[in-house]
Amino acid sequence: xxxxxxxxxxxxxxxxxxxxxxxxxxxxxxxxxxxxxxxxxxxxxxxxxxxxxxxxxxxxxxxxxxxxxxxxxxxxxxxxxxxxxxxxxxxxxxxxxxxxxxxxxxx
Amino acid sequence: xxxxxxxxxxxxxxxxxxxxxxxxxxxxxxxxxxxxxxxxxxxxxxxxxxxxxxxxxxxxxxxxxxxxxxxxxxxxxxxxxxxxxxxxxxxxxxxxxxxxxxxxxxxxxxxxxxxxxxxxxxxxxxxxxxxxxxxxxxxxxxxxxxxxxxxxxxxxxxxxxxxxxxxxxxxxxxxxxxxxxxxxxxxxxxxxxxxxxxxxxxxxxxxxxxxxxxxxxxxxxxxxxxxxxxxxxxxxxxxxxxxxxxxxxxxxxxxxxxxxxxxxxxxxxxxxxxxxxxxxxxxxxxxxxxxxxxxxxxxxxxxxxxxxxxxxxxxxxxxxxxxxxxxxxxxxxxxxxxxxxxxxxxxxxxxxxxxxxxxxxxxxxxxxxxxxxxxxxxxxxxxxxxxxxxxxxxxxxxxxxxxxxxxxxxxx
Numbered sequence: 001x002x003x004x005x006x007x008x009x010x011x012x013x014x015x016x017x018x019x020x021x022x023x024x025x026x027x028x029x030x031x032x033x034x035x036x037x038x039x040x041x042x043x044x045x046x047x048x049x050x051x052x053x054x055x056x057x058x059x060x061x062x063x064x065x066x067x068x069x070x071x072x073x074x075x076x077x078x079x080x081x082x083x084x085x086x087x088x089x090x091x092x093x094x095x096x097x098x099x100x101x102x103x104x105x106x107x
Numbered sequence: 108x109x110x111x112x113x114x115x116x117x118x119x120x121x122x123x124x125x126x127x128x129x130x131x132x133x134x135x136x137x138x139x140x141x142x143x144x145x146x147x148x149x150x151x152x153x154x155x156x157x158x159x160x161x162x163x164x165x166x167x168x169x170x171x172x173x174x175x176x177x178x179x180x181x182x183x184x185x186x187x188x189x190x191x192x193x194x195x196x197x198x199x200x201x202x203x204x205x206x207x208x209x210x211x212x213x214x215x216x217x218x219x220x221x222x223x224x225x226x227x228x229x230x231x232x233x234x235x236x237x238x239x240x241x242x243x244x245x246x247x248x249x250x251x252x253x254x255x256x257x258x259x260x261x262x263x264x265x266x267x268x269x270x271x272x273x274x275x276x277x278x279x280x281x282x283x284x285x286x287x288x289x290x291x292x293x294x295x296x297x298x299x300x301x302x303x304x305x306x307x308x309x310x311x312x313x314x315x316x317x318x319x320x321x322x323x324x325x326x327x328x329x330x331x332x333x334x335x336x337x338x339x340x341x342x343x344x345x346x347x348x349x350x351x352x353x354x355x356x357x358x359x360x361x362x363x364x365x366x367x368x369x370x371x372x373x374x375x376x377x378x379x380x381x382x383x384x385x386x387x388x389x390x391x392x393x394x395x396x397x398x399x400x401x402x403x404x405x406x407x408x409x410x411x412x413x414x415x416x417x418x419x420x421x422x423x424x425x426x427x428x429x430x431x432x433x434x435x436x437x438x439x440x441x442x443x444x445x446x447x448x449x450x451x452x453x454x455x456x457x458x459x460x461x462x463x464x465x466x467x468x469x470x471x472x473x474x475x476x477x478x479x480x481x482x483x484x485x486x487x488x489x490x491x492x493x494x495x496x497x498x499x500x501x502x503x504x505x506x507x508x509x510x511x512x513x514x515x516x517x518x519x
Contacts, residue, residue, distance in 0.1 A: 026167055032175035034131070039408055041150045042167075044482070045432045045441060046405075067439075070483035073515065074490055107412065 002096035006051075008035045009104050018091045024100060025049040025086035035102035042087040044068055047075040048107055049086040051100035058082060060094050077103030111137060111208035113418065114199060116189050116355065117215035118142025119151065121384030121407030123170045125213055128415040130179040138181050139207055141199070145186040146239055147173055152404060154242040155266040156434050160273065161246070168239070192359040194377055211418060214356055214367055214375075214382040215411070218349035218402060223258070227320030232327035233343045236263050245344070252276055252342035256330045258317055260287040262433045264346035265304065269436040272307045279310040279338050281317055281330065291431070291442065293452045293465050296477050303438055303461065312336075351386045351400060364388060366400040371424035373414050381417075383410035392426055393492070395448040395469060405430050428493040430485075443488035444475025453503040455510075456481055464488070466503040473497030487514035 001017040004024055008014075018027040028036040028049075037048035044067045053061065061084065068088045072079045086100065113129060115122045118140050126140045142148065148170040157163045176183045190202045198208045220235045222228060234245050249255070255271050257264040260282035268278045280287075286297035287304070301311060316333040320343060330338045353363040361375045362368040366388030373381050373389060384407035388398040409427035416422045431442040438461065449467035456463030464484040465477040476488035491497065491514050502508045 029170075030166060030172060032171045032178065039404060040432065041153050043152070043156075043432065043434060045439075047486070067482040070486045072486075073483070073511070074486035107408075 002091055002093055004095070005099045006033050006035070007099065007101045009102050020091050020093060022091050023087050024051065024089040024091065024098070028086065035106070036086060037106040038087060044071055044085060044087060047071040047085060050075045050077060050103050050106060051084055051086045052080060052103065053082045053084050054099050055082055057098055060098070061089055064088070075103070076105050076107050111197065111210045112139065113137070113211045113213065114139045114141065114207055114209035115213045115215055116141050116199060117217050117384070118144070118148045118183070118185070119215060119217050119384065119407065120404050121411045122213070122215035123148040124408040124411035125215065125383065125415060126181045127179065128412050129418065130181065132415055132419050134419060136210070139184060140181055141184040141187060141189060141207070143186065143188040144238060144240070147183070147185070149239055151237070154239065155236050155263050159236070159242055159246055159249070159267070160270045189355060192355055194359050194380070197379060210379070212380045213414060214380065214386060215384050215407070216352035216355060216386045218351045218385040220345065221348045221350050223317070223345060223347060225317055225319055227322055227327065230320055230322040230327040231325050232341055233320060233345060235345055236267055237349070248342050249274065249276065254339045255279070255342045255344065256281060256338050256340035257344045257346060259345065259347035260311070261290065261346055261348065262288065264344060265300065265435050266433060267344050267346065268304060268309050269307065272309060273436065278308070279312065281312045281315045281332065283314070283316055285313045292440070292477050293446065293449065293467055295452060295454060295458065296440070296465055296479065299458065299461065299479060300435065300438065304435070307436060349385070349402060353386055356382065366398070368398065372417055372422060373410055373425055381414045383407060383414055389425060391429065391445065393428055394445045395474065399445065401429055403429065403431050428489060430489060439480050439482070441478045441482065441485035442475060443485055444492045446475035446477070449474050451500060453500045455503050455506065456484070466498070466500065468500055471499060484510065487511055490514040
């Protein structure tokens with residue numbers, strides 16, 4: 001099963017097995033990983049599941065749709081070129097080994 | 108009693124967030140979260156969307172797994188109702204007579220379904236869509252239903268209709284006033300959504316009042332309207348709004364008036380009792396009329412954070428911008444701000460195509476923005492309105508006006 005590593009703002013790292021078809025956000029919430037709030041439950045409505053993806057892994061991810069792009073502009077921690085909403089990152093085998101850094105705040 | 112910690116009555120979005128935020132901010136005292144439903148705290152918005160549709164299971168509905176509560180030392184009391192608040196002794200008394208002491212009490216009691224005083228409302232097949240148990244029941248019934256009648260064309264009724272149509276079920280919506288979502292959106296947006304639902308096969312009766320629900324052998328079979336029509340129905344969804352759960356507060360002598368009345372710090376008149384979320388009537392700087400009571404995840408969660416800041420000694424008035432969303436079939440509705448009392452609406456974008464925003468004004472003051480399949484506008488609207496700034500009606504109607512630049516230039 002593909003794995004994802006979540007790195008909290010204070011540097012704590014958690015690695016999870018994430019089934020293909022599950023989002024990076026869903027896996028974090030299911031395992032109680034701190035730092036992902038996901039207030040809207042994964043509807044791409046709230047920008048509280050914001051993560052930073054390692055630059056060399058960006059190309060492995062699903063393409064960003066308009067809604068995600070828009071909501072990232074409203075994220076509580078300022079958007080960077082490697083910002084994504086983790087509710088939109090649905091696992092594929094190619095994403096195995098993904099590392100996401102959590103922002104300072106989601107709200 | 109010192110050391111009793113924070114007791115939260117109600118384990119919905121607000122109650123859960125309060126408990127989680129206390130720990131996140133380093134609160135070290137006891138945290139007790141009391142819910143009257145038997146489940147772990149769960150999210151309500153997906154009930155009328157992906158959960159009813161069968162797209163997600165219970166695991167993805169839960170706020171957090173059970174281990175989260177143990178790890179964060181949140182004492183979760185499920186399936187227990189609070190019978191009364193003993194303010195003198197600073198304790199809540201459960202219906203089981205057990206007492207739980209508090210240093211600070213947070214009422215996050217939410218709201219309950221409004222039940223219409225109609226003959227036949229007790230018939231089997233008359234359903235509601237607010238709790239997990241109701242949704243589980245409805246899911247089974249929807250699979251077997253041949254005719255659905257929805258009473259009330261608000262968010263819940265319309266979200267249900269979209270899912271039922273997706274499963275090929277005939278749906279007839281009966282609404283007292285002349286348009287959908289009349290309480291929360293402008294007439295243009297009502298018209299757009301009504302047309303979209305009609306195109307998906309939903310039938311509407313506007314300005315229609317239900318007279319009674321008819322049945323056979325205890326099961327609902329039809330809905331009789333006051334104009335004499337009889338609509339076949341083996342499944343009736345009642346979605347005519349909710350009533351705040353303010354009884355505990357009222358019985359404890361706290362002021363209630365369409366909700367538990369709190370000040371700008373979300374405190375009741377008792378300095379040891381706060382109220383948050385759907386049950387709280389509070390003053391909002393974003394509302395023309397106060398107090399307001401809002402039924403929204405954002406409101407519950409931001410209320411919780413505000414109270415936690417106060418309990419941790421760095422509190423200030425509640426100022427968060429209200430926002431709401433609804434998903435109905437392929438349509439996404441996002442609302443930023445409180446548009447109640449608007450006098451003028453400026454449409455921006457492509458209304459015919461269903462990608463537009465409605466800017467709602469009272470005079471020149473921008474109250475709020477409804478965005479339909481226009482998430483960028485919504486993100487910008489939240490930044491603008493949270494900063495207490497607007498765009499003029501002239502700017503809004505000018506498609507060449509750079510909304511993004513205006514929103515991003517002004518600190519959120």
